[in-house]
Amino acid sequence: xxxxxxxxxxxxxxxxxxxxxxxxxxxxxxxxxxxxxxxxxxxxxxxxxxxxxxxxxxxxxxxxxxxxxxxxxxxxxxxxxxxxxxxxxxxxxxxxxxxxxxxxxxxxxxxxxxxxxxxxxxxxxxxxxxxxxxxxxxxxxxxxxxxxxxxxxxxxxxxxxxxxxxxxxxxxxxxxxxxxxxxxxxxxxxxxxxxxxxxxxxxxxxxxxxxxxxxxxxxxxxxxxxxxxxxxxxxxxxxxxxxxxxxxxxxxxxxxxxxxxxxxxxxxxxxxxx
Amino acid sequence: xxxxxxxxxxxxxxxxxxxxxxxxxxxxxxxxxxxxxxxxxxxxxxxxxxxxxxxxxxxxxxxxxxxxxxxxxxxxxxxxxxxxxxxxxxxxxxxxxxxxxxxxxxxxxxxxxxxxxxxxxxxxxxxxxxxxxxxxxxxxxxxxxxxxxxxxxxxxxxxxxxxxxxxxxxxxxxxxxxxxxxxxxxxxxxxxxxxxxxxxxxxxxxxxxxxxxxxxxxxxxxxxxxxxxxxxxxxxxxxxxxxxxxxxxxxxxxxxxxxxxxxxxxxxxxxxxxxxxxxxxx
Numbered sequence: 001x002x003x004x005x006x007x008x009x010x011x012x013x014x015x016x017x018x019x020x021x022x023x024x025x026x027x028x029x030x031x032x033x034x035x036x037x038x039x040x041x042x043x044x045x046x047x048x049x050x051x052x053x054x055x056x057x058x059x060x061x062x063x064x065x066x067x068x069x070x071x072x073x074x075x076x077x078x079x080x081x082x083x084x085x086x087x088x089x090x091x092x093x094x095x096x097x098x099x100x101x102x103x104x105x106x107x108x109x110x111x112x113x114x115x116x117x118x119x120x121x122x123x124x125x126x127x128x129x130x131x132x133x134x135x136x137x138x139x140x141x142x143x144x145x146x147x148x149x150x151x152x153x154x155x156x157x158x159x160x161x162x163x164x165x166x167x168x169x170x171x172x173x174x175x176x177x178x179x180x181x182x183x184x185x186x187x188x189x190x191x192x193x194x195x196x197x198x199x200x201x202x203x204x205x206x207x208x209x210x211x212x213x214x215x216x217x218x219x220x221x222x223x224x225x226x227x228x229x230x231x232x233x234x235x236x237x238x239x240x241x242x243x244x245x246x247x248x249x250x251x252x253x254x255x256x257x258x259x260x261x262x263x264x265x266x267x268x269x270x271x272x273x274x
Numbered sequence: 275x276x277x278x279x280x281x282x283x284x285x286x287x288x289x290x291x292x293x294x295x296x297x298x299x300x301x302x303x304x305x306x307x308x309x310x311x312x313x314x315x316x317x318x319x320x321x322x323x324x325x326x327x328x329x330x331x332x333x334x335x336x337x338x339x340x341x342x343x344x345x346x347x348x349x350x351x352x353x354x355x356x357x358x359x360x361x362x363x364x365x366x367x368x369x370x371x372x373x374x375x376x377x378x379x380x381x382x383x384x385x386x387x388x389x390x391x392x393x394x395x396x397x398x399x400x401x402x403x404x405x406x407x408x409x410x411x412x413x414x415x416x417x418x419x420x421x422x423x424x425x426x427x428x429x430x431x432x433x434x435x436x437x438x439x440x441x442x443x444x445x446x447x448x449x450x451x452x453x454x455x456x457x458x459x460x461x462x463x464x465x466x467x468x469x470x471x472x473x474x475x476x477x478x479x480x481x482x483x484x485x486x487x488x489x490x491x492x493x494x495x496x497x498x499x500x501x502x503x504x505x506x507x508x509x510x511x512x513x514x515x516x517x518x519x520x521x522x523x524x525x526x527x528x529x530x531x532x533x534x535x536x537x538x539x540x541x542x543x544x545x546x547x548x549x550x551x552x553x554x555x556x
Binding site: 024025026027028034047048049050051052053055058059060061062063064065076077079089092093094096097164190191211212213214 | 496497498499515516517519520521522523525528530532548549550551552553554555556
């Protein structure tokens with residue numbers, strides 16, 4: 001079945017990815033754990049942030065040094081941006097580093113929820129797509145907005161399951177399902193994932209991939225959790241492809257009743273004096 | 275002597291035998307050359323013409339050995355006779371035009387000035403450099419009223435030919451003179467009267483260089499923090515900040531500077547620089 005999975009690549013802007021896991025690199029307990037977790041995740045896309053260098057230190061403390069020689073797709077984000085203009089600036093800085101032209105647009109005007117600003121996100125997506133970036137906007141789980149982002153040139157849309165780092169899982173599976181149903185570009189559920197079951201659920205709802213960071217990095221054993229996510233994402237994807245059964249109100253036995261040794265119990269037996 | 279190269283001089287030394295009794299003129303002046311003197315002037319207001327001529331011959335030979343211009347105070351005739359590089363005049367000596375006729379176009383003519391008017395007049399009349407002073411009262415020129423550093427500042431603003439600040443300048447006050455805008459310093463007793471004229475010259479030169487660095491320094495903003503820097507280019511700044519081993523991206527006044535252009539990108543006063551790189555993130 002793994003082979004089947006490998007023959008089912010996720011394609012973003014023409015790039016074939018065998019893994020549907022987009023791996024966030026923040027907040028790991030150590031570079032070594034980060035590297036092992038990345039290995040265990042099987043991820044081919046890694047995300048990171050653009051920040052000012054620490055002028056007090058001459059040592060190269062960039063996250064990139066840990067990925068030397070690995071064939072990765074790099075997805076820098078614009079975290080810290082509050083407006084489209086700020087996101088554009090960060091995106092251009094990131095592109096100048098020479099690691100390609102993918103950018104995760106992440107614009108938040110609210111420190112408490114870090115929820116994406118839909119207007120600014122749309123503006124930034126439009127402009128960056130025009131400038132030749134491969135734009136993956138982190139967005140609210142709003143089907144209309146996702147459609148507009150796609151029209152604006154997004155290479156994928158990345159609705160959040162719940163606010164970043166909360167681990168609250170998928171707060172609006174209905175919307176996520178609609179987004180997956182309508183989207184002409186890959187849908188990556190980004191943010192709010194708490195554990196592999198959320199990832200599997202999102203994949204079953206029709207998501208094409210999962211971006212997770214905190215639930216791996218802050219797990220008690222990040223390396224093991226990375227593998228758990230890998231398996232859950234694969235499981236969810238396969239389940240989606242396999243087609244789940246419809247939900248029913250009442251039970252249906254797994255074996256045919258014909259030939260049963262006993263008469264079936266009376267249906268809907270009322271209680272008390274009849 | 276290369277005609278234009280002399281203009282680069284920063285430390286000008288003048289003889290003053292009275293300041294080093296018991297040590298020979300040539301020995302003391304050689305010590306100043308070893309210490310880095312970049313112009314030597316023979317000044318002898320009391321000796322006979324014959325004595326001046328003899329000293330001029332010795333110092334001409336010495337300065338030639340060190341490749342340093344040699345100037346004689348007064349005596350254009352001795353300048354010609356010893357093939358010195360130029361003459362230095364006082365306000366009461368022969369006029370610049372006269373000296374130029376005697377010496378021709380190639381020799382240097384310098385003149386002491388005590389006011390901006392004199393400085394500008396000297397410039398108009400074709401002086402190659404001027405002395406600006408005495409900045410402080412000096413025994414070398416007793417009775418002359420000090421012009422103070424305010425004249426140095428005026429000269430720095432208005433004089434276009436090289437000017438050298440002179441008069442009572444010591445290691446104790448040279449920083450103030452440099453702060454006032456002088457780029458070339460002449461010291462007499464503080465050097466030739468010193469136990470170790472070579473060391474004195476080196477000290478003056480290092481103070482001049484330090485002033486250069488301070489003057490070249492500009493205030494820029496790096497990653498949101500104000501910094502003073504002498505870096506002329508982005509490349510130099512990154513190196514001065516010890517960041518050259520990082521994989522970073524530079525933004526200067528809102529525009530990205532590609533790595534290949536760092537060395538050629540000038541850093542101006544008031545510039546805003548961002549040095550960014552990638553950190554872990556989701």
